[in-house]
Amino acid sequence: MFQKIANILSIVSFVMVASMSGGAYLGYKYVTSEQFKSRVMNEILGNIQGIMPKVLEKELPDLTGPSLPIPPTMSESQI
Numbered sequence: 001m002f003q004k005i006a007n008i009l010s011i012v013s014f015v016m017v018a019s020m021s022g023g024a025y026l027g028y029k030y031v032t033s034e035q036f037k038s039r040v041m042n043e044i045l046g047n048i049q050g051i052m053p054k055v056l057e058k059e060l061p062d063l064t065g066p067s068l069p070i071p072p073t074m075s076e077s078q079i
Contacts, residue, residue, distance in 0.1 A: 030036055
């Protein structure tokens with residue numbers, strides 16, 4: 001009787017490990033595929049395109065001032 005229970009538990013354990021290993025392999029293959037990459041990039045770029053015009057309107061100034069003065073450099077004779 002105990003032998004039958006042990007055999008059944010062993011088979012159930014093997015099926016569980018095999019299904020988890022298969023699921024992990026398929027998940028890894030999907031995550032590293034071009035289809036997943038393009039789906040994620042499209043979603044990210046869609047979100048960014050909706051946000052960027054609002055951010056650019058608030059943060060960019062209409063006019064800019066003069067550039068900062070650059071101090072004269074030392075010539076080789078002064079070194």
